[in-house]
């Protein structure tokens with residue numbers, strides 16, 4: 070194992086975030102606050118409770134999920150795309166480092182950053198509403214697995230993309246709608262039966278539901294199923310990355 | 323000398339179907355300076371990138387220090403430092419950090435003292451905290467060299483190290499290359515400047531259209547391939563060369579003031595004695611004589627013009 074190399078990439082990526090702290094932390098936090106104010110107070114004044122939880126507190130897990138999904142993806146995608154774009158990737162490709170180690174470095178850093186972001190948003194939300202976390206360890210597990218999986222997805226996008234606009238397409242056109250429709254702002258049980266069934270095809274539902282369960286023990290789907298699904302996504306992402314490196318897809322000519 | 327790189331029958335066909343390397347066989351010896359000479363598009367960068375693991379060969383095998391570059395890539399890549407042709411650097415990182423990053427990437431534990439030494443040897447020390455984007459092109463080139471040297475490689479690839487570089491840096495670079503060789507580093511450089519190969523290399527390989535067309539000790543190459551010219555400065559200019567000199571390869575230059583005799587320095591009989599005798603028979607007197615050896619450049623142009 071080339072540990073110094075993993076560490077070098079990890080540190081490089083963390084430093085990049087540190088330099089652009091405003092972008093990497095402040096803007097997701099601010100937009101979460103805005104969601105919180107707009108949805109929490111505007112809708113919260115109509116819907117006072119969902120499943121016995123105040124509306125403001127109810128949306129916190131979904132908001133955190135929403136942020137870390139998009140941030141994990143865009144962070145990891147940018148992290149690997151940028152060296153490809155500038156050409157500095159030559160150095161990583163010529164270094165004595167395995168595909169697994171490259172992935173650990175880039176994905177590990179992107180996942181750590183969004184994990185930190187998730188916790189910062191949680192702390193911010195705590196200023197607005199009282200929040201209790203019934204299963205802190207499971208909460209952290211969900212957070213970690215989600216950050217990791219979606220950082221991998223971002224890593225794949227960063228390798229696939231051949232232009233900056235493509236980096237944005239998936240977070241914008243896929244993840245954002247799925248997160249909005251995945252129960253960030255409402256409980257699935259509030260939907261008509263047909264849409265309840267349709268919603269089960271939305272992978273984000275399982276993430277938000279399981280994550281919310283770790284806070285309040287309320288869930289749209291069984292928490293075991295949520296855990297199973299996120300593990301499945303993780304396995305899928307790892308498989309695709311393994312294939313990319315096996316074939317040298319888009320990294321080597 | 324021991325071999326350090328063995329390239330056997332390597333081919334590379336790019337995705338579009340263009341064959342950039344054709345049946346390359348090449349051996350690099352430990353501790354030598356090898357210049358890979360060839361015009362633009364000959365395949366120099368492709369060959370280097372293949373050895374370094376950036377480009378996948380379509381077929382053939384490459385061994386570095388006895389290790390296969392695909393199966394034992396950790397061993398082979400640890401030995402190699404690469405200075406790429408393009409100025410591809412990070413922008414926001416500081417010089418010191420980017421060089422430390424390279425060292426880590428190659429699996430070496432941090433060593434600030436060593437990095438300091440490398441930066442000082444490249445006159446980069448006073449720029450160590452500067453973001454790379456603030457540096458000039460020449461300075462960026464130095465940073466790339468520092469990055470390549472950061473993990474103390476035994477083999478250094480310099481891909482067109484002096485292309486677009488000012489005279490001062492070029493001199494520094496030559497100095498550095500000689501210094502590294504004294505320490506035992508094997509150096510492979512590509513160039514299309516003959517001057518560079520002539521000044522620096524122990525051996526020269528010529529690549530053209532994806533094929534290695536010649537590999538030779540530089541001195542031997544010069545001696546063997548070198549056409550020599552004897553310039554005879556005449557006392558009185560000649561209007562034409564008398565037909566009785568037809569057996570000699572002669573020409574007149576400087577309005578007939580110089581008689582130039584081209585001969586092959588390889589031959590036992592250069593014909594010089596016979597020519598001088600013949601001149602005195604015809605009462606053609608001369609003031610001075612000198613000889614010129616053709617440069618590597620002329621040899622090179624000759625080779626690339628008519629690939630063997």
Ligand SMILES: Nc1ncnc2c1ncn2[C@@H]1O[C@H](COP(=O)(O)OP(=O)(O)O)[C@@H](O)[C@H]1O
Nearest residue numbers: 322336340342361362363364365366367368369
């Ligand atoms: N990624 C690539 N895809 C297709 N063709 C390429 C690629 N890289 C280089 N080539 C072609 O291969 C040939 C050799 O290129 P290169 O190795 O860069 O030559 P040199 O370094 O000697 O100038 C050129 O004709 C170039 O256009």
Ligand SMILES: [Mg+2]
Nearest residue numbers: 366367368407
């Ligand atoms: Mg080149």
